[in-house]
Amino acid sequence: MKTRNIFFSSLLLIATCSCSLENETFDQLSADNVMTTESDVKAAVTGIYHELRGGGWDRYNCAWGSLLTMQVGCTDECDCNWVWDKQLDFLWTAETTDLSAFYLGMVPAVTKATALLERMRPISISAPVKRRYMAEVRCLRAMWAYDLYDLYGTVPLITDPDIALDPERAQDYMPERPSVEWYVNFIDTELKTAEENLQTASELSASDYGRMTKGIAQMYMLKLYMHEAGQERHYRNNEGKAMMWWSRVDSITNVIINDGEYMLQKDYMSIWSPSNQQNKEVIFPIPNFPQGGLGNCFLAHALPADYVSRNGISLTKWGGFLVPWDFYDTYDPNDKRRNALLATYWNGKKMVDRRTEYTGKPGAIPMKYQENPNTTGQWDASEYVINRYAEVILARAEALNELHGPTQEAKDLVHQIRSRAFDNYEGSKYEKEINDITDRDAFRSHLLKERGWEFCWEGMRRPDLIRHGELISNAHARGKLMAEPKHILYAIPQSVIYENPNLKNNEGF
The missing domain is CATH 1.25.40.900 (Serine Threonine Protein Phosphatase 5, Tetratricopeptide repeat)
Incomplete structure (x- = not known):
């Protein structure tokens, strides 16, 4: 639909024109980038969304070093035909480059969001509109802070606008790591403040699909509360606090369900169907465009080189992502969700059985994202489904x-x-x-x-495995004997440790 393209077409312009977020300095006030009108504010806020993509590979995309692969790569549902042994086998260090990319991208993104919020404060535009745009930025900032916390533990963030707007002060800012109490309270407060002023999914216009909503803010509250419940039980030995967090999970899920904004799709695979985008099961989508840096490249990572589309679609196929047979076989044969994992595929001449005829690394092909006619090279227009x-x-x-x-x-x-x-x-x-x-x-x-x-x-x-206290025992059961308790977190990048002598890495790194 034509209106659907407006928001992420704006991102396309931001990513490719000379005034892109990569080139424009959002953390400084100057004669060239002072905002005065509502359209200025909308353009700047739209620009900050580009931080979700980075260069189109890591961050909230799907290549190695993305949030997705960092959350599956050390688990029983993942294997890979490429050399991902440091993550697959729990061998990562503070110098493992690809596991540092999310940190090195999203910590500066938080600073940019802080600076943008401060730049928006004095602007005289409609108060409700201004509150909504500021809520979008606050939601993004809190979301990035949470995902950093989940991967690396507490990390130093620039949330002081005076520092964010002063490049020299920001460069000299060398704090210690914040406490868990401060960090969790910051995320929770930001999400609650944002939620008050964000639109619901149904209030969002079709042309603004993909912007932050109340549901996304609530979803990240839910993720935070579940995370803390697991941490208190298994890693801080405080069952009373764990139950307090479970009470919050109870409350926020009740709110989301009773709001009636979302519903399950009747057909499981339709959630990711190119013809069923913007369906009501998806809470946090990232719209995509079939162009470099702005598209979905999951299928290119997953499909084997000899896979042939029966729909006549020209597809890029690198054959990397796999689901181990041990995990695949835990599904009941009648479970239709297993259909999202291909055990056989068409090679143009016959059906290939991955178990008996494929000579590469064993495993099924994860294929929730489906062939999309709107594909250019490795990039297609299927939206990323982050949360549902x-x-x-x-x-x-x-x-x-x-x-x-x-x-x-x-x-x-x-x-x-x-x-x-x-x-x-x-x-x-x-x-x-x-x-x-x-x-x-x-x-x-x-x-x-x-x-x-x-x-x-x-x-x-x-x-999930960390919340249940089973990440390390699960790894040992699979023969990943290098897994240690320290591996419930990734390491702070060594380059960051070198730059800030007050910053201590996670224990064991």
Whole structure:
């Protein structure tokens, strides 16, 4: 649809013209970039969204070093035909370049957001419009702060506008790492403040699809609360605080569900269908355009070199991403979610069986993102699905179980997810499997498996395993014996440690 392209066409201009975010100095006031009108503000805020993409490979894209691959690459749902051994085998150090890219991109992005917020404050435009644009920037800043925290622990952020707007002070700013208490409170406060002034998904115009919404702010509150619940239980030994965070998960999931903005799609694979974009299951999308740096390149990373499209689409195929057979085989054969992982494919002459006929590294092909006719080289126009409503459903089931045990409400939430995965679900053995669980620990264990089946290769597995205290034991069970407790975090890049003598790396690095 034509209106859909306006927002990310603006990003295309920002990424390619001489006034791109990469070239324009957003952290300084000058005669050339002072904002005075609503259109100036909108252009500047649209520009800050480009930080999600970087150069089109890492950050919130899908190449090595992206948030996605950092969240799956050290887990049981991931293997790779390329030399990713440092991540796959828990061998990373502070000098592992690709695992530093997210840090080196998003910490400066937080500074840019801080500077932009301050530049917007004195501008005289409609108060509601100004609050909304500032809320978008605050939501982005809090989101980036959270994802950095999840990967690296607390990191120094420039949230003081006086420092952000002064390049010399920013360069000389060498703080110690902030406390967990300060960092978590900062993210939570920013998200709540942003939520008050953001539009809902249904209020957002089609031309602004992809901008921050109330639902995205609420989704990141949910992620923060679940993260803290797991940290308190397994790594800080404070069960009382863990239950406090689970109560917050209960509350925020109740809000999201009762708002009625989102709903599950009836067909699982339709979530990622090019013909079903902007569907109501997607909470946080990143729209894409079939052009370098602005497109979805997941299929190029996943498809084997001899894969041939039966739709006549010219596809780039690097054959990297894999799902190990051990993980694939945990799916019930009747689980339709397994159809997103290709065990066979067409090579132009016959169907190739990945188990018996493929000579490369063994594993199924993750293919939730599907062939898109709107493709140029490795870039296609399928939106990235960062977060979706199924996460809310299963998070609420998990919170209810932690607080009250496997209640009927918790089981019914799981039934919502499984009923689209299995035909004739009502009264089936698949429904009975859930209804027969009476123990909190057994239900917790099942939810970890259910989330694995539901969210394979969506960037949920590492946080899930850490929250359950199982990342390292899971690695050892797979023969990854170099995994140690320190590996629940990635290392702060060594280059950053060299620059700031007050900054200490994560323990063990």
